[in-house]
Amino acid sequence: MQLSEIKNLKIAVVGAGYGGAAAAKALSLLGAQVDVYEQASRIGEVGAGIGLRPSTMNRFRAWGIFDAIAGVSSPSDYFEILSATGDPIMKEAWPAAGEQAHTHLIHRGDFIDALLGVLPEGMVHLGHRLESLQDRGDRSVLTFAGGKAVEADLVVGADGIKSVVRRQLFSERDPVFSGEHAYRTVIPVDAAHGMVVDDNLRMYIGRGTKIYLLPLRHRGQVSFDVTALNPDGTWAPRVTRDDLLATVAGFDERLVNIARDLDMDTVNVRAVYDIDPVDTWHTDSVVLVGDAAHSMLHHQGQGANSAIEDGGALADALRDADSVKEALALYQATRKPVTDELQRISRQGWTEEEISDVFPGQKPAAAAPKE
Incomplete structure (x- = not known):
């Protein structure tokens, strides 16, 4: 046009x-x-971290707002997948896009504040x-x-x-309910029991549970996220500390200690849905x-x-x-x-065996991969 x-x-x-x-x-x-x-x-955005991919950062550069986003984020070189006890499974550099080779790790609240902050005054009602x-x-x-x-x-x-x-x-x-819960909070880096030493995302995989450590070192914090299979589809389910500790049982003891030390009032608990x-x-x-x-x-x-x-x-x-x-x-x-x-x-986040542990005798469409 x-x-x-x-x-x-x-x-x-x-x-x-x-x-x-x-x-x-x-x-x-x-x-x-x-x-x-x-x-x-x-x-306002509930506190947790996300990664902005290189292609996304290229958009921000084209729009003239790269510095506003980069100023409240940390560039990350790679992501790593490990077993529940910390054995390496996979380590890959973030896919580059043009001149951008880094994914930028950012707090959700900082991200939406930065985005809205570059809009003209009076545009948002x-x-x-x-x-x-x-x-x-x-x-x-x-x-x-x-x-x-x-x-x-x-x-x-x-x-x-x-x-x-x-x-x-x-x-x-x-x-559509996915058959899983997400528990998310942000803690000081000093409370991560020495597990955050750089600016790279790590995911620890156990049976039916995944733990993400996403550093936000530019603000001295780390996003601690747990995703676990669970049949309770209540949008905001009630989860106790004991429930969380049972979910992360068998993981690296430092991860268990992070969960044990959490102030549960700061943990965002939700059932996970998509469409x-x-x-x-x-x-x-x-x-x-x-x-x-x-x-x-x-x-x-x-x-x-x-x-x-x-x-x-x-x-x-x-x-x-x-x-x-x-x-x-x-x-x-x-x-x-x-x-x-x-x-x-x-939707292909879990094996059929993991799903059957939580949903005995069935393969619920909400929790299983869909064609």
Whole structure:
């Protein structure tokens, strides 16, 4: 599209998470009129670490925000997989992308703060919970709790795994329980019992349990994450210290000691869900990005990275296509094959034997790889 056409576009982004903030930044750089509507009254991410891949950091460099992200992250050279007791299984350098050879490890809260911090003042509107969306072809009307209505030429649904935009226009299927729990917290490096000596991610694999140590040494911390098979699909299950210690039994005693020392009030406990692939991500004036389009399990560490790539690909498509309608089709054609495959691979986190230990006599579709 001509830049003059893009500058006349009124774009409403629903959701101020990674995908929404990234899409807003990329689209605003094209000159579009962008407003972001977030249901929360304040922005905050539960403390845990993630890795931003080289291709993601390339996007940030292209958008002129690399320094803002790099300033609150640590570059990592490689990731390592070890047995529960610390025997090496695999060690690989992060896949390079152009001039970027490092994955940057970052605290989720620092990441969203940095992303929102590079958006123009007044672009993000908090306390706007979407209630309904009317797709009228070449434009849409969004109605928020309290009655406020907004018209837009393009609506970007970036409202997460429970997306209202997705449920109203694209798929009413519920999120899918994976058959696992995630327990996440951030501790001081000094509390890691000497296990964090550099800036590289390590994963320890036991039967039905994985422990991730993700250093955040730029802030003197480490993200301690446990993923374990568990049949309880309650969104926020209750887990005691004894439960956690039973889960990590048999691991390196230093990892067990980390778990034993935790303040359980600081541990984020959740059942892990994703969604089945959505057949269509767009109409002529509404499109999905990030978890709203393709929420995936965290085994590949690609959820946030995929959301950022979505935002960049959407802006690229608007720039390269002749109309909004064509741009949305191009965006889906570019991104959906990639995320469909990532969703598929991410569901292959456990062996059938591990699953049968937790789900005796059955191979639950939610916990097993799906075709």
